[in-house]
Amino acid sequence: MNIEAFFKITYGLYIVTSKNENLLNGHISNTVFQVTAEPPQFAVCSNKDNLTTDFIFQSGVFAVSIIEQDVDLQYIGHYGFKTGKDFNKFQNVNYKIGKTGAPIVLDKTTAYFECEVVQKFDVGSHIIFIGKVIDSEIIDESKIPLTYNHYRNVIKGVSPKNSPTYFDKLKLEKMKPAGKTGKLYKCNVCGYVYEPEVGDVEQHIKPGTAFEDLPDNWVCPVCGANKDMFEELA
Amino acid sequence: MNIEAFFKITYGLYIVTSKNENLLNGHISNTVFQVTAEPPQFAVCSNKDNLTTDFIFQSGVFAVSIIEQDVDLQYIGHYGFKTGKDFNKFQNVNYKIGKTGAPIVLDKTTAYFECEVVQKFDVGSHIIFIGKVIDSEIIDESKIPLTYNHYRNVIKGVSPKNSPTYFDKLKLEKMKPAGKTGKLYKCNVCGYVYEPEVGDVEQHIKPGTAFEDLPDNWVCPVCGANKDMFEELA
Numbered sequence: 001m002n003i004e005a006f007f008k009i010t011y012g013l014y015i016v017t018s019k020n021e022n023l024l025n026g027h028i029s030n031t032v033f034q035v036t037a038e039p040p041q042f043a044v045c046s047n048k049d050n051l052t053t054d055f056i057f058q059s060g061v062f063a064v065s066i067i068e069q070d071v072d073l074q075y076i077g078h079y080g081f082k083t084g085k086d087f088n089k090f091q092n093v094n095y096k097i098g099k100t101g102a103p104i105v106l107d108k109t110t111a112y113f114e115c116e117v118v119q120k121f122d123v124g125s126h127i128i129f130i131g132k133v134i135d136s137e138i139i140d141e142s143k144i145p146l147t148y149n150h151y152r153n154v155i156k157g158v159s160p161k162n163s164p165t166y167f168d169k170l171k172l173e174k175m176k177p178a179g180k181t182g183k184l185y186k187c188n189v190c191g192y193v194y195e196p197e198v199g200d201v202e203q204h205i206k207p208g209t210a211f212e213d214l215p216d217n218w219v220c221p222v223c224g225a226n227k228d229m230f231e232e233l234a
Numbered sequence: 235m236n237i238e239a240f241f242k243i244t245y246g247l248y249i250v251t252s253k254n255e256n257l258l259n260g261h262i263s264n265t266v267f268q269v270t271a272e273p274p275q276f277a278v279c280s281n282k283d284n285l286t287t288d289f290i291f292q293s294g295v296f297a298v299s300i301i302e303q304d305v306d307l308q309y310i311g312h313y314g315f316k317t318g319k320d321f322n323k324f325q326n327v328n329y330k331i332g333k334t335g336a337p338i339v340l341d342k343t344t345a346y347f348e349c350e351v352v353q354k355f356d357v358g359s360h361i362i363f364i365g366k367v368i369d370s371e372i373i374d375e376s377k378i379p380l381t382y383n384h385y386r387n388v389i390k391g392v393s394p395k396n397s398p399t400y401f402d403k404l405k406l407e408k409m410k411p412a413g414k415t416g417k418l419y420k421c422n423v424c425g426y427v428y429e430p431e432v433g434d435v436e437q438h439i440k441p442g443t444a445f446e447d448l449p450d451n452w453v454c455p456v457c458g459a460n461k462d463m464f465e466e467l468a
Binding site: 001002003004005006008009010011012030031032033034035036037038039040041043045066110111112113119121123124125126128130133134135136137138141145147148149163164165 | 235236237238239240242243244245246264265266267268269270271272273274275277279300344345346347353355357358359360362364367368369370371372375379381382383397398399
């Protein structure tokens with residue numbers, strides 16, 4: 001078996017949101033797909049440990065905001081690498097409440113739809129929710145939808161631990177030989193891997209900078225963890 | 235509700251195959267996605283009327299061949315717009331039999347995986363099969379996976395009638411005003427829509443050619459139907 005084959009599957013990236021009474025939450029997902037045309041029904045696949053999964057169970061509704069291509073790791077990290085158990089992800093975010101009561105993210109999104117859950121399937125670590133579409137709208141027609149391929153290869157993002165495709169990047173990075181600019185370092189908080197050949201354009205770190213040569217105030221570009229939360233990949 | 239929002243969902247395009255004793259079959263699918271990482275499990279969503287769906291029920295196995303970007307409408311049409319009830323889709327096709335016994339298409343594909351069905355969910359017109367991955371391999375690392383977006387916008391393909399996303403293009407084309415080069419014509423066999431502004435590069439028809447001006451021996455580029463099987467879109 002060669003798990004590289006799995007990375008040839010094409011996905012988009014979405015913020016799947018829900019509510020629980022007055023609380024709102026959402027997480028990043030790449031597994032959103034239409035399952036029937038008549039009636040229009042979509043499926044989302046969510047980890048049982050995620051707070052949003054719990055909210056979807058409680059409220060029976062979810063919304064999907066379709067992320068546009070022009071985003072950075074911080075944007076994804078806000079929804080994807082932090083848990084809503086610790087803070088309100090919708091504070092200081094431009095959103096609206098949809099017809100179902102679930103929040104719809106309006107920053108850096110191209111379209112959205114909202115669903116009422118009609119079926120739930122247990123597939124092990126994850127639940128597949130089948131939702132009947134209640135409403136759908138374009139937010140900005142000019143924006144290009146972000147693909148998972150673009151996120152991984154251009155933005156250099158990784159899968160959060162609870163994603164169905166989590167094991168990909170980390171396992172692969174471990175198998176890579178160290179380049180001449182030094183070894184790879186992994187963030188123990190979120191799983192982000194610092195690659196010396198890539199650097200970190202957001203924090204003005206040039207490609208070719210070894211991890212040891214990063215400034216002391218450099219932080220994980222995904223979750224904001226300090227340098228000492230990083231571990232060398234063997 | 236604006237169904238344009240649905241087209242912002244990103245998919246790839248795949249040939250989902252199975253067997254039934256000595257018979258082989260396969261169809262085009264855009265709904266293939268990983269649902270868990272441990273163990274690696276994938277889901278495929280198939281119309282109940284498709285022969286391949288029947289074969290998956292019978293054999294409990296399926297394979298997914300991941301189509302590369304450099305294909306034409308005839309390639310997709312062979313698997314996507316004709317039924318295996320009438321002919322053997324694997325005659326004159328370069329394929330191999332995988333570990334599960336399902337056929338794997340080797341022409342114009344970049345990778346594949348094979349699954350044993352562990353769960354089946356009825357979602358109305360379609361069935362979601364959950365398969366545990368038995369094997370996966372790269373066929374050609376250099377090939378770019380075809381996306382549904384590329385298929386629709388560059389190759390100018392449409393969804394087959396049994397696809398979860400079928401209703402998209404036809405409904406939209408009907409809503410479009412006729413251009414100055416003439417009206418749109420729909421193939422009554424497969425649903426392909428001839429667009430005068432686009433022409434048909436495969437059959438050397440220049441953009442700007444009205445349907446009425448197509449040569450008598452022109453055929454539907456997807457399913458091969460004659461010109462008289464086309465109907466003007468009102």
